[in-house]
Amino acid sequence: MxxxxxxxxxxxxxxxxxxxxxxxxxxxxxxxxxxxxxxxxxxxxxxxxxxxxxxxxxxxxxxxxxxxxxxVRGPEVVSEDISSDGTRKWVVRVESGSCVETVYIPQGKRGTLCVSSQAGCALDCSFCSTG
Structure with a gap:
């Protein structure tokens, strides 16, 4: 197995x-x-x-x-930040140990969820936790 x-x-x-x-x-x-x-x-x-x-x-x-x-275990939430406009940013650790960033952006009665797929990204942007 x-x-x-x-x-x-x-x-x-x-x-x-x-x-x-x-x-x-x-x-x-x-x-x-x-x-x-x-x-x-x-x-x-x-x-x-x-x-x-x-x-x-x-x-x-x-x-x-x-x-x-x-x-049955989801990713570990490493950090959560909430801005004054309601935007929420989470850094989560996945099974491999890498961290990925997820951002929820509220828009009226709806919202957008952005999930980084760049664990270990080589760009190393200062605002992102996935590099």
Missing amino acids: KGEFMIASTGKTNLLGLTQQEMEKFFDSIGEKRFRAGQVMKWIHHFGVDDFDAMTNVSKALREKLKACAE
Whole structure:
């Protein structure tokens, strides 16, 4: 299993980063049926659940198995800045240890979310935390 899935520093597979196909392979690797992937993905992505115990249509035995070998963990927020106009800037550390910058810019009833995809960017701009 370690060769196929990203194992976090906790020694567990982070289910949050898996595609449907990868999730199905993960469930195969722990001796479970592939349909469990869709079940758990719905809890994670539709309901926003990161606690296996809250996944009530998953058997208690499977929830215990998941707690032992998997986790649902988003990026770590390293810093957050909020400006007077409501703009929010976050620096988050992703699984690889790199930091990326995310900015939310409110615009009336809507907003724009900008997510840097340049972890380790060589430009090293003074205003950006991703370089």
